[in-house]
Amino acid sequence: MTFCYRLLILCSIVTSTLGLVYTSPQSALAQTSVTGCPTPALERFQRHKVAPRETVESIAQRYNLTPATIIAMNPSLQNGKVVVGREIQIPPYNGIVVEVPSGQTWRQIAAKYKIRPDVLFDVNGCQKNPRVVFVPEVKRSPNRPITEAPTPTPSLSKLTGYPLAEVATVALPYGWQTNPTNGQVFFHSGMDLLAAKGTPVQAIGEGTVVFASEQGTYGNLVIINHSGGLQSRYAHLDSIKVSVGQQVKKGDTVGSVGTTGTPTINQPHLHFEVRSSSSLGWTAQDPKGYLQR
Structure with a gap:
């Protein structure tokens, strides 16, 4: 082109x-x-x-x-x-x-x-x-918002859960962060939860697996589409336990914690994301509002 x-x-x-x-x-x-x-x-x-x-x-x-x-x-x-x-x-x-x-x-x-x-x-x-x-466009047009979709208010009845069996330490939260390796400021589209390698990773809600394979810097990645235009992502997995098209329930094991891909931190952890559907595709949201034990 x-x-x-x-x-x-x-x-x-x-x-x-x-x-x-x-x-x-x-x-x-x-x-x-x-x-x-x-x-x-x-x-x-x-x-x-x-x-x-x-x-x-x-x-x-x-x-x-x-x-x-x-x-x-x-x-x-x-x-x-x-x-x-x-x-x-x-x-x-x-x-x-x-x-x-x-x-x-x-x-x-x-x-x-x-x-x-x-x-x-x-x-x-x-x-x-x-x-x-x-x-x-970085400004709102007369017809529709362009740069960022409005952040939805999480519906506790639709999508809340926790991707690990136990509450984990947050090594790197969502939002603008400083890369601990090189000191550069970057936007972190998810949340890094510390856990030992091999720790089971579970779906935070019912949905359909739409991706389950290696994906560049994400490493081994599982993506689940949920109702209400929401999507959860589980990255840097050591192993994947689900396949594309599979229906999962809240708490089902989707993989295990690993260090595949290009993690921001060196310790084994789960990189967890929640995204919402918008005119620009799947836009990252703060996972904090969706995590509940």
Whole structure:
């Protein structure tokens, strides 16, 4: 894919080189893998063929975007007028396309645009070192919130539990933390619970296993989808005891504590996450509100 980008309020993309097929607005938001890593936003642009009587405003409304986003992604629309029969590019949500400058990382882009790094990471398909990234709009648009989904209030009747048999020491909590290894500040999308290697890990609630395998820095990872648009993740496991598609109940063993992947701390621990479904995919929430013995 060849992109032309300009660091303005919004960046433009060369529409003729994307080679994307048309999909409906609804399906564009559904292209998320069970691992929680969506198809990169830059690969989810759609083509829209302008129909009679359509305007930039009506097209933007159809795709739940702002007119400014539509115009910025299509240089031919700088005059604000559309041409019947012409195909224009539609991004998956409001935002800008940014080239990661030489010598910088996408984490620095996240800091510059004041977006949570885990959100930027997920939106761009969990790529380790992308050179061009899609940055979701950091301000609320008239149509919908973009950067972060509202944090849901945990429903005690729907999802509460504890992933270990005994209450464990929290080695690293959720949120902005200092990496104990290199001193860098980073956003920790879960909670690290200290436990001996081999300690059984259990599901915190009823649900369906949607991922059970090795997944990069997570190491051996189990992901369970629960009702109410919630998801729990169990990472750095030594062993996995469930399979994809399996229905589990609260307290069922899903694996054992280990050190696989790239843990932030050296001691054996469970990296536990709770995520909620949003327009940007699965957005990390503070697990503390869901943990209950």
